[in-house]
Amino acid sequence: MSIHYKIIAAELSVAEKQVTATVKLLDEGATVPFISRYRKEVTGSLDEVQVTSIRDRVQQLRELDKRREAILKSLTDMGKLTPELEQQINEAETMVTLEDIYLPYRPKRKTRATAAREKGLQPLADIILQQQNTDPELIAAEYISDEKGVAGIEDALAGARDIIAETIAENVEVRTKIRELFVEKGTFASRVIEGKEEAGIKYKDYFEWSEPVKSAPSHRVLAMRRGEKEEILYLDLKPEEDDALEILESSFVKANNAAAAQVRLAITDGYKRLLKPSMETEVRLLTKKKADEEAIRVFAENARQLLLAAPLGQKRVMAIDPGFRTGCKTVCLDEQGKLLENTTIYPHTGAGQAREAEKTVEYLFKKYNIEAIAIGNGTAGRETEVFVRKLDLPGAVIVMVNESGASIYSASEVAREEFPDYDVTVRGAVSIGRRLMDPLAELVKIDPKSIGVGQYQHDVDQNKLQTSLDDTVISAVNAVGVELNTASKQILAYVSGLGPQLAQNIVEYRNQNGAFKRRDQLKKVPRLGEKAFEQAAGFLRIRDAENPLDSSAVHPERYGLLEQMATDMKCTVKDLMSNPALRKSIPLQKYTSETVGLPTLNDIMAELAKPGRDPREQFEAFSFTDGVNAIGDLKVGMKLPGIVTNITAFGAFVDIGVHQDGLVHLSQITNRYIKDPNEVLKVHQKVEVTVTEVDVNRKRIALSMKENEKTAPDQQRRNDDRRPQGGGNKPNFNTKRQDREPETDMALKLAALKGKFKL
Numbered sequence: 001m002s003i004h005y006k007i008i009a010a011e012l013s014v015a016e017k018q019v020t021a022t023v024k025l026l027d028e029g030a031t032v033p034f035i036s037r038y039r040k041e042v043t044g045s046l047d048e049v050q051v052t053s054i055r056d057r058v059q060q061l062r063e064l065d066k067r068r069e070a071i072l073k074s075l076t077d078m079g080k081l082t083p084e085l086e087q088q089i090n091e092a093e094t095m096v097t098l099e100d101i102y103l104p105y106r107p108k109r110k111t112r113a114t115a116a117r118e119k120g121l122q123p124l125a126d127i128i129l130q131q132q133n134t135d136p137e138l139i140a141a142e143y144i145s146d147e148k149g150v151a152g153i154e155d156a157l158a159g160a161r162d163i164i165a166e167t168i169a170e171n172v173e174v175r176t177k178i179r180e181l182f183v184e185k186g187t188f189a190s191r192v193i194e195g196k197e198e199a200g201i202k203y204k205d206y207f208e209w210s211e212p213v214k215s216a217p218s219h220r221v222l223a224m225r226r227g228e229k230e231e232i233l234y235l236d237l238k239p240e241e242d243d244a245l246e247i248l249e250s251s252f253v254k255a256n257n258a259a260a261a262q263v264r265l266a267i268t269d270g271y272k273r274l275l276k277p278s279m280e281t282e283v284r285l286l287t288k289k290k291a292d293e294e295a296i297r298v299f300a301e302n303a304r305q306l307l308l309a310a311p312l313g314q315k316r317v318m319a320i321d322p323g324f325r326t327g328c329k330t331v332c333l334d335e336q337g338k339l340l341e342n343t344t345i346y347p348h349t350g351a352g353q354a355r356e357a358e359k360t361v362e363y364l365f366k367k368y369n370i371e372a373i374a375i376g377n378g379t380a381g382r383e384t385e386v387f388v389r390k391l392d393l394p395g396a397v398i399v400m401v402n403e404s405g406a407s408i409y410s411a412s413e414v415a416r417e418e419f420p421d422y423d424v425t426v427r428g429a430v431s432i433g434r435r436l437m438d439p440l441a442e443l444v445k446i447d448p449k450s451i452g453v454g455q456y457q458h459d460v461d462q463n464k465l466q467t468s469l470d471d472t473v474i475s476a477v478n479a480v481g482v483e484l485n486t487a488s489k490q491i492l493a494y495v496s497g498l499g500p501q502l503a504q505n506i507v508e509y510r511n512q513n514g515a516f517k518r519r520d521q522l523k524k525v526p527r528l529g530e531k532a533f534e535q536a537a538g539f540l541r542i543r544d545a546e547n548p549l550d551s552s553a554v555h556p557e558r559y560g561l562l563e564q565m566a567t568d569m570k571c572t573v574k575d576l577m578s579n580p581a582l583r584k585s586i587p588l589q590k591y592t593s594e595t596v597g598l599p600t601l602n603d604i605m606a607e608l609a610k611p612g613r614d615p616r617e618q619f620e621a622f623s624f625t626d627g628v629n630a631i632g633d634l635k636v637g638m639k640l641p642g643i644v645t646n647i648t649a650f651g652a653f654v655d656i657g658v659h660q661d662g663l664v665h666l667s668q669i670t671n672r673y674i675k676d677p678n679e680v681l682k683v684h685q686k687v688e689v690t691v692t693e694v695d696v697n698r699k700r701i702a703l704s705m706k707e708n709e710k711t712a713p714d715q716q717r718r719n720d721d722r723r724p725q726g727g728g729n730k731p732n733f734n735t736k737r738q739d740r741e742p743e744t745d746m747a748l749k750l751a752a753l754k755g756k757f758k759l
Contacts, residue, residue, distance in 0.1 A: 004061045007093075012053055018044040022054045031496040032471070033478035034535045038555050040599040048475060064095055071102045080105055096179075096282075097172075104170040113166035116159030119148045124156060125163035128262050131255040136160075136262050161262060165270030168252060169278065177247050178275055182283040186213040186239045190224045193234060200232030213237060213287060218294035219649045221287055222456040237280050237287075244271055292460040294649060298678075299465065300472045302453035302647050305683035307476040310619040311438040312397070315371040318364060319433025321403070321425060322376055322384035324348045329425040330361070332368045336486060337434045337441075339419070340368055342426045347387045348380060358391055365393050372396060374436040376403035376429075382629040382657050389623075397621050399436055400657070402645060402684075405443070405450040406431045414445045414490060440480055440616075444473055445490045453646045453683055477539075479615055481553060484522075484540045485515040497535025502528050516542055519550045541612045548574050552611035554604055561591060562604065577608045622686055624657030631658045631696055638691045642703075643684060647677045654689055654703055662701030664689060669705050 002016075005023065009016040021042050025035050032055065036048040043051070071089060075081035085101070092098040108114075116125070124143050128136055140156040150156050168174055192200060192207040200207075206224055227233035248267045253260050314335040321329040327344040334340055341364065345357035364370065373393070375385050377400045388398055409415050410427035419427050434442040448469040449457050457465060477494040484506075492503035502525070509525045510516065519537050522528055538555035545551050549559055565586055566573045576582055588601045607613075625640050627633065634656075642654040645661055652669065653661040664687075669680050681687070693702035 004058060007061065008054055008057050011057065012050060014046065014050065015044060018046055019054055019058075022046060022051055023058050026051075026055055026058075029531060029535075031474070031535055033474060033496045033539065037478075037553075037603075038538055038557075038600070040603075041595060041597040045599050052471060064092075064098065067095065067098060068092070071098065075102075075105055078105065097176075100172045100175050103172075103175075104167075111166060112159075112162040116162045119143075119150050119159055120145070121150070121156060121159040122163060125160040125167070128157075128160055128259045129164055129167075129252075131253070131257060131259040131263060133255070133257050134259060136259050157262060161266040161269060164263060164266035165274060168248060168267060168270045169274035171251075174248065174251060174275070175279075177251075178244055178279050179282065181239045181244055181247060182213065182237070182279050183286070184214055185243060186237055186283060187211065188213055188216050188221070188224060189236045189238075190227065190233045193232060196232045200227065200230070203227040203232050206233055213283065216287070217649050218291035219456065221291040222295060222459050225288065226456070226459055237284055238276065241271070244276070248275075289461075292464060295456050295460050296465050296468045298648060299453065299457055300468045301678060302683045303448050303451060303469060304472045304476055305647075306402075306451060306453055307440050307443055307473065308480070308616050309439040309684040310617040311440070311614075312372055312399075312436050312619045313438075315397075315437065316369055317372050317374055317433045317437055318361070318368070318370045319374040319401075319429045319436070320345075320376065320384055320388070321406070321429040321432055322378065322380035324380045324383075328357075328380070328384055329429040330364070331426060331429040331433060332364055332370065333430065333433045333437070334368075337430075337437055339422075339426075339430055342422070342429065344425075348383060354387070357387070361388065362391055362393065365391075365396065370396065372436060373398045374401045374433045375399070376401055376406065376432045377655065378403050379659070382624065382659070385624075386626075386629065398623070399621060400624065400655075401432050401436050402643075402655070403428070403432055403435075404453075405446045406435075408450040409442075409446045412446065440476060441488065441491050444477065444494060445488070448473060481539055481541050481612060481614075484519075484542050485510065495536050495539050497532045502532060517546050518542070519545070519547075519556055543612075548577055548611065552577075553607045554611075558596070558600070558604060561596065565591065577611060580609065583608060620686070628657060631660050631694065631699065631701065634658060634691050634694045634701065636691055636694060640689055640691065642687055642689050644681050644687060645683065647681060647683060649676075652677045652681050654687060656689065656701070656703070658701070660699050660701055662689065662691070662703040664703045664705050668692070668703065671706055 002020075005016050005019040008019045012019075021044075022035060025039060025042065030039070032048055032051045035043060036046060036051050040046075046054075068089060072081065072086065075085065075089075088101050089098065092101060116122075121143060124140060127134070127139055136157060137153050140153045140160070143156040144150050144152060150159065188209075188211055190206045190209045192203070197207070203223070206220075206227055209224070211220070224233060224235050228235040245267060248271060249264065252267060253263055316335055317333045317337075319331050319333065323329070327346040327349070329342065330345050331342040332340040343360060343364075345360050346353040347357040348354070365373075370393075373388055373396055375381055375388065375398070381400060381403075385398065385400055406428045407424070409431045410424040415424075415427040415431075419430065431442060431445075443451055449465070474494050474496070477491060478496050482491055482495055489500070489503040489507045492498055492506055493500045495503070498506070505526050505528065506522070516522070519540065519542060520533075522533055522537065522540070523530075534557070538553055541552070542550040547559070549556075549562065554562065562573050562576065566576055569576070569582055569586065571579075571582060576586075583605055586605070588598060588605070591601060592598060622641070622643060624642075625638075628638070628640060640656045642656040642662070644652050645655045646653040649666075651663050651665040653663055655661050666674070666677060669677055674680060687705060689703040689705055691701065692704045693700070695701075
């Protein structure tokens with residue numbers, strides 16, 4: 001196992017002892033947030049991304065070991081394990097290398113080569129491979145046998161060539177070289193299937209398309225694969241055949257005689273029939289895996305940004321789920337998000353009903369002392385916003401809220417449990433209002449795949465996507481912290497060390513015994529033992545608790561240390577929290593020990609300065625441009641405010657209030673060269689964009705964030721080089737929010753670390 005720690009330490013550029021300590025904590029059941037926040041002295045202050053990388057990498061290496069053991073056992077059982085082969089297997093560093101070594105011995109269905117061996121043609125193949133100056137036909141004549149089914153000389157030579165072809169195709173060195181050729185010099189080529197042009201119009205850019213495997217971006221790889229799956233496109237992946245044959249001949253052709261000619265024939269057949277299909281399949285999987293990782297990274301980072309969007313906070317909110325003919329479902333919520341009243345207004349179905357809707361909104365606004373109004377951004381959203389802004393609602397903050405996934409929540413078991421007596425329309429409106437108050441607390445109630453951010457999430461590895469999104473939600477929830485006495489069981493389930501069952505037990509205990517007054521009361525919750533308490537306590541807050549530290553991120557295991565500090569300073573812990581001068585005068589070095597170092601002590605001092613601080617940004621109200629409510633209102637050159645709704649590998653989608661998000665292509669985000677939109681943008685960021693192109697029929701809007709100064713020619717060229725070449729100049733997408741396929745790791749750093757791994 002120690003060899004694994006050396007490997008991981010080298011890959012992540014950390015000390016081996018840091019990896020060892022982290023794996024030990026993980027194996028003992030510690031969570032990533034707990035380790036990175038409360039065990040800095042043990043791990044040498046590894047952050048959340050590094051801890052996650054160690055967790056994932058050690059799992060990969062353990063799986064490699066399991067496969068290695070299975071292969072060794074299989075070869076032993078077959079009686080084919082030699083000391084040299086065993087050494088090769090034990091030295092294999094990747095799963096690919098391991099499988100290449102095992103390939104010639106792996107039990108397989110009957111092949112042409114196995115049939116030839118059964119006919120006794122292996123010796124003939126061995127003689128031909130030696131390529132001595134002999135006549136293969138004369139030697140082949142000796143193998144003609146009616147009994148064994150060898151009809152003639154050509155039949156014998158063909159069988160020998162089949163054996164040679166398979167031998168070459170299963171050679172470890174050959175497979176390594178050809179695999180590298182496919183990756184480094186291979187080409188993706190797609191073309192439309194005849195007669196599918198109209199049905200596959202969304203894949204038009206790929207009807208005649210070619211680009212290097214090495215540089216194909218994830219979104220195009222996934223788009224072409226989807227087009228192939230939907231039987232719109234043919235997709236081929238290959239290098240130049242001559243390059244591959246040259247590699248094979250340089251490795252196996254040793255002479256220029258009749259036997260060598262037979263080897264050349266076997267090489268050509270083996271490449272076309274065995275090696276090329278095998279490598280194409282393998283490299284397809286490799287490129288799919290790479291594309292999945294990139295798409296998952298994008299999705300997870302977008303989800304993280306959305307989860308950590310600025311909350312309005314505890315305000316009395318009116319939420320409106322807009323609609324035209326069916327009306328606008330309207331609800332009023334108190335500061336905790338409790339439903340006070342619901343009704344339906346019809347501001348868009350005639351003057352009479354519009355006047356009635358005005359009266360209803362103004363009445364409810366005054367009745368419940370509403371402080372903010374949340375309006376869903378779906379159908380009729382902008383029209384409803386215009387309607388509301390004209391009303392007499394003094395001091396109201398009016399905000400358009402992204403309602404992606406609200407319908408998923410409203411029909412879910414969670415929503416039915418919360419609001420058993422209300423229909424889906426009421427639940428959806430409540431969700432919109434609560435999203436404004438606290439996006440994180442509300443969005444954890446739905447599957448992260450349904451919140452409308454990401455790239456081709458239905459095409460990627462679903463298990464890896466789910467793991468990454470779970471990590472993202474757990475990270476976000478624990479970074480913010482959870483109010484123990486008001487949190488739903490859904491958000492509690494993501495707290496370090498808890499999970500769904502303990503979250504349910506906490507809520508039931510709270511309902512039966514009233515609000516928690518102290519953190520240590522958690523130990524009375526059924527099945528919540530010392531380990532779970534250790535993992536969870538620091539991330540749970542109790543507002544106005546008996547012990548002021550219970551409202552902070554200071555872990556209970558450090559309460560005694562703080563009390564000692566207070567005693568030494570002749571004050572109370574509360575004094576330390578309220579008096580910066582007292583905190584500054586504490587000689588922290590005095591309180592260090594084997595388990596508590598300066599990193600933890602500095603964290604504690606920072607927490608005392610702002611107990612339970614929320615790491616999210618301050619909420620700022622936002623509004624779209626008046627009079628620009630539909631795509632038909634747009635004109636090229638317009639400068640408009642917008643909100644980033646989704647970030648992809650090729651750019652960012654921006655809501656400008658016209659029901660279709662516009663695309664800011666990667667080359668149009670900034671004048672300087674960037675590789676990733678995340679370098680500049682994040683989901684829910686407020687931006688100003690310029691309309692550069694409008695296609696009403698195809699519902700496409702092109703936007704730019706570039707400033708007006710002239711871009712340097714070389715910079716512009718590098719940006720433009722990243723646009724698709726050949727089949728079209730832009731990725732094919734539908735910007736209509738409801739119809740667009742939503743475009744996942746904890747962001748760029750984790751992706752960079754994973755890039756060092758040998759898989």
